[in-house]
Amino acid sequence: MKKINIKGVSVQTWARTVILLLALAGQLCVILGKKNGLLDSDQWQEYVTYALTVIGSVWSWWKNNSFTAAAQKADKIMKGEKSDGN
Numbered sequence: 001m002k003k004i005n006i007k008g009v010s011v012q013t014w015a016r017t018v019i020l021l022l023a024l025a026g027q028l029c030v031i032l033g034k035k036n037g038l039l040d041s042d043q044w045q046e047y048v049t050y051a052l053t054v055i056g057s058v059w060s061w062w063k064n065n066s067f068t069a070a071a072q073k074a075d076k077i078m079k080g081e082k083s084d085g086n
Contacts, residue, residue, distance in 0.1 A: 008072040013065045020061050027053050 027050045066072045 002068040002070070004067045005069045005072060006067075008069065009065070009067060013067075016061065016065065020057055024054060024057065 031046050031050050066075050
């Protein structure tokens with residue numbers, strides 16, 4: 001299993017993570033009936049939408065953010081920065 005390197009995570013990554021969590025919390029509120037009433041849809045459609053949101057967003061979030069030391073080193077190489085020798 002890959003080890004997560006919290007110290008090397010960029011501010012942009014943390015911002016995307018917080019926004020993602022807020023979006024998922026909003027989706028959960030819709031499922032639990034805490035909605036504004038603008039849209040009237042069947043309950044099963046809300047569950048399917050939430051499931052697709054979770055699966056798609058978590059997958060793209062993980063693929064686009066570098067939490068492991070190896071991924072962070074690869075980002076530095078890709079950007080042309082000098083590596084710290086790890």
